[in-house]
Amino acid sequence: MKEVSVIVGGKAGDGINNAGAIIAQIFNHLGYYIYIYTDYPSLIRGGHNYALIRAADIPVGTYNDHIDYLVALNQETLALHLPQCPDCTIVANADLVKSVQNGQTVSVNTILKEESAAPITANSVMIGAFAKSAGIPWEIVSEVFRLHMPKAEENSRVARRAYDQTKMTRPISAVPGPTHSLLSGNEAIGLGLVAGGLSSYIAYPMTPASTLLHFLAGNAERFGITVFHPENEIAVILMALGSAVAGARTAIGTSGGGFCLMTEGLSFAAMAEIPIVIVVSQRTGPSTGLPTYTGQSDLNFVLHAGQGEFPRFVVAPADPGEAYLWSAAAIGLSWKYQIPTFILLDKTLSEGTYSVDNNYLGNLPVSDPVLWDGDAPYKRYLDTPSGISPLAFPGGKDAIVKVNSYAHDEGGITTEEAKLVTQMTEKRRKKEAKLREELIQYPCINVRGSTGATTALLCWGSVRNACDEVAGRLGLRVIQPVVLSPFPEQQFSVACRGVKQLIAVEENATGQLASLVREYGTKVGATILKYDGRPFTPDELFVKVQGVMAP
């Protein structure tokens, strides 16, 4: 495996994310697969921000401990990162960094002054210097600027100045391979929802789900959707339910704290059988926790939130490809079964950027809602063998649609009658049975790595990417439940066939997936848990897995 890792760091407000994205595109155009991790504190200006770009000749979905290049916009970047990579090659801003031992500096201010360029182009100076230091042909830098940089000419001009005055020190060669789409997890979810027929996206800002709101709001016209940010998360889910009652495919997004406020609406959706897609992107909890860092501690919450018992569909993609496909599927399943469906992810996936090949994403089955045939009187909650009642919407001819949060009869009229309550509870239960049956056609459990190995890493969501690399090095199997509710018991037991030791790897303190599979009678031999807000690196996980592997 050939790989290169670059850190670009500066203070918040320097546009580090953009600098990272451009460096990533340069590697993309050199034929590499990309992963970008952005690390930033919860503030707007002044704190330390960095983007870590990892490029490799095979797909990667996580960063590692080793760093090759450090692009420092300020002294703090060196102070913070140099101890972590003493042998890395440095390209630094001479105006803020006194001297460097292993690398070069370039004066950003001098170039900007001479070129009469805007301060915002400072990043481009550093990118130009980095590109030359790494021996990257100017044509590639120029092409990436043209494709991905606003005001490409001005940025390209200052970058070229830095490129020309820097020496090549540690060349990075191209690898054979096509360029890929570079997408964040949140972008992939947005695109998947649109592909699934999304009409409206409603959300209140909350990291790390906010960039999904921004992406869809910024592209609402392009994709023909309505995007709205109301007064709070309670309004978010209730508006979405109203929108769905009127027939619009609607999704909402938040993180754990916002989802807390949505739980009364969730339970309403379940009782009233209103379709809704809920994106929950986890950060480190409890409470406000670490707003801009990752975690996997809300699995139990999402699986159990809301008063009463009801079916829900929960899917946890590991990468943007899965996020795209399953987001589209989640809308279809939500509307077919008239249930809440969840896309559960975390900061790592939401805000990480990955190489995606949209030509090889594959397909998932398409589910369509069952619609009313127009034969009045309409019964919103008609009991059928599948438990699925045909849908009609207010405004439809002769359809008197009565939606109800109380226990109700088939017509949607409130009831407290014991027999009816039992029947309608069982009606909703039937939908879950039918959903389980349908999910057999879906790849609910991924088995990766050495599929015949007797030691397996059990993981979910973004952690799978680190597990993949460790499994590759140690010859292990990786078992990743993608669907977590209804739990695909049968596919899981097939995936575990022949496994002697199952090691759960999770970014929480209690091993929530491990507990879930234990409920289904699977023995988990060891758990490797991390709960400091930072994702597992393959190097770190490698050591920990070796430590627990049975001899």
Added chain:
Amino acid sequence: MTRNLITPVQNTWCPGCGNFAIQHTLKEILSGLENEGHSLDNVVLVSGIGCHAKIADYLNINSVYAIHGRTIPVATGIKLANPRLTVICCAGDGDAYAEGLDHLIFAAKRNIDITMIIHNNRVYGLTTGQYTPTSPLGFRGKSTPAGTTEYPFNPLELMLASGATYIARGYTRKMPQLAELIRQGIMHKGFAFIDVLQICASFFNMTEYYGQRVYDLTDHNAGDFAVACAKAREWDYNRDTPIPLGVFYEQSLPTFNDRNPLRDLSADERIHRIHDFFEASK
């Protein structure tokens, strides 16, 4: 074909309850709309939770029997998704002024074209008698046996401050006027707010009190915000002053839907644009 607007569901409101008057008024308004050629297929009623909310079971029209305090966001979502629908919200004072006050303010602020009817009996009835945000100071309820220790707020003033474009107050024992206030509210383009004083026959019977104090607004300029504010303050829901009824304020402004027109794109075009997005990310 005209439909029977009352469902066969057994009515469980207390005898003498003000809700009957609101139900009857709405039924008459809906019949009128139907006779004028409006299809009732396009009308949706959203109710909260409380005595008032049973109206969703009793009226034979599209309805969402929602959850406590959340009529407005549900109604907003419906109107956002299908602007052709006429959306009427029935909420109690506990519903709209306590549990869901934030939504009320925001509905007025964004001028969403829905009609908000507040069944304001100034007490929680279904939970058997506790004070609400419009109960008078000293109200003795089951949660405040020694009397409340806070003043009520004035919902009309609140709505004026929040940007509602139609603000009215009616009384269930003055049904012809009430019908006119609600009908005008439905016809109003924008957020129409009607605070309906009603008595609670079991827990707060104010028939005599209101009977002695209510009067109709005449020679009132509803287009003048300052005049509307002064009139809205004449009775503060606490002092024993005369209680004006009628339209306090009315203004024509673009609605939320006017400012947020629906977008429509074919499924094929969407997939095409998604593909373009993937390509542009290379």
